[in-house]
Amino acid sequence: MSILASDVQERTGTSPDPAAQGNPLPFRHASVKRLNHLDALESEAIHIMREVAAECANPVLLFSGGKDSIVLLRLAEKAFRPGRFPFPLMHVDTGHNFPEVIEFRDRRVRELGERLIVRSMEASIQQGRVVLRSENQSRNAFQSVTLLDAIEEFRFDACIGGARRDEEKARAKERIFSFRDEFGQWDPKNQRPELWDIYNTRVHPGENIRVFPISNWTELDVWEYIARERLEVPRIYFAHMRDVIRRGNGLLPVSHLVQPQEGERVERVMVRFRTVGDMSCTCPVESTASDIAEIIAETATTRITERGATRMDDQTSEASMELRKKEGYF
């Protein structure tokens, strides 16, 4: 563990923001003859973002405050600075977000000086566009309605998102530029062939493309990149004491949405979140990892997949994600 920590230190350099200091000489690129795998993944993602900016009329980047979209923002900076982002950011707010994440989201957007659009499911519920069975039910699946409404409202033709192919088997079969019809639906049988890195971005009015620049990254790549770039992430990714309930195979965080049912007991446990999503269905894992280096060490040795450990809604059936995606989910 200590070896790993010093290794991370070494390769992230000493300056969190080299551009802000007198010496702009990068610590990696200047003398590197061969690019390592993170450089290769980074360059691929930058290339993808620039293709979206150049070929799509009205793109948007989906930013939730989670680790994958935090990486997307850094990639967008690398793709477009010293210019501004050629697209706004958008968050589909389920109303079930962790408050730390929302606070982080707003702060990060302010630092970047970019525009954030927030569209909330609460509004969709009030308009009767989303009907829930109960107030506390998971809202993950219903995000699609709010997302599709926002796409229509702003006439977005491309949505850049932080999904990765290693997350889930439906994602493993999805293109980097993933075509959606005018109802926002994904048709896995009818995807456009995607060859080399020449991307077909063309859509008719009303249709859109979902673009996943970090398709080829794994969870470990994301954390290694966060370490290398010294990116800040919401505190709930680090180990902390939290009241939880054991339910099914997972731990559920106690909140106004999740209260113990009969026979369940509240425990105070050292946990961290591997993903941040809807508070009612995102489970923390037991962990003592208190900094990025320790998270990397833990991620490298974990024996459970990211979604298997943390998302109750993916465990309801073997095809949960596939079905949600067909309905327009991210």
Added chain:
Amino acid sequence: MLAVENIALEHAELLRFITAGSVDDGKSTLIGRLLHDSKSIFEDQLNAITHTTQRRGMEGVDLSLLTDGLQAEREQGITIDVAYRYFATPRRKFIIADTPGHEQYTRNMVTGASTANLAIILIDARKGVLTQSRRHAYLASLVGIPHLVVAVNKMDLVGHSRRTFERIRDEFMAFTSGLRFDSIRYIPMSALNGDMVVERGDMLGWYEGATLLELLETIPVGHRINLEDFRFPVQWVCRPHTEEMHDFRGYMGRVESGSIHVGDAVTVLPSGQTTRIKEVVTYEGAIERAIAPQSITLTIEDHLDISRGDMLVRTGEHVPRVARECEATLCWLSEQSLDLRRKYLVKHTTRVVKTQISRIDCRVDINTLNHESVETLKMNDIGQVVLKLHQPLLCDSYRRNRATGSFIVIDELNNNTVAAGMIRSGDELN
């Protein structure tokens, strides 16, 4: 233990490979075995497939279930073209393009192969070299994959016979002598028992070469990136218009091949104007030199009119041909056949131009490699054609430069990608 080993990951490279073979050859089992024995399978995944194996009334764990498809595929008995899988060892990271066999094979394999550096072709030791093995090798060669691994699988079913392995190897060798690979390796294995995949096992002691994983970890990652010819298609022009950067005009893009240094003389294509590189800019600051495949921003010494679709190349060296007509090999991907009367769009680097396919010289029969004359190209056909272009393309041959020799063809009416193209120069016949 793993944590310490994984430290080396940062310095590992990335190998992308494709597996070719039908279900019967044991491809799913091989991938499952590779993932399982390299400890890349997570407990919840293993639990799920153990459960499914038992539900189907079998014992143990059927590793082929790891690559089991989506609900839509299971219900309809179809297989969706390409799935990408990821695993890492302390030495390297791997991306597998897993393409199913069966009738749409050409389309699937060309798609998966387009980004691969290595292809594994599976051969069932009982059946030997089949027509489809030849087809796989030809397609891998056509798309320019540098390294080929021929996995002679199911050795347990032929008594681990060295003679059988050598006979298959010799037959395959004779066939591939006409194809272009940097290396071809032959490995006897039993994916079912795990022999020579990650572990050596006890049954194939006469084989002294590397196991499959050793090979994957050590083979030089021949990206076939052309290291000589600097090619920089402009993707995006950055003009911040801020007070402190009022005059900044940066050309953003990716170095597709070669390298560039501050002060180098460059030519802008297609206009032919020349200038020098003033700065190579990255987010971290200015650098002296950039190499493929870095994404960077360039500024130049002179005020030139440069926009997306233009390409910067180094002056005085080999430059692409600025062409309104080009010869290419097309792999037709669409259910709608090629229509010689229609116009299509070609996307090549960052340029999109209208085109008409003016002539089909021949179709290549991928089983016999014979050339036959045809009126059209249907899905899965590979043909040699001539394209007439409404605006010029900046053409390198695919053999010389994978990045600037490849293109896709788009149907303007439904926006589908209908063909993959590889530019040929006149002296390349195959």
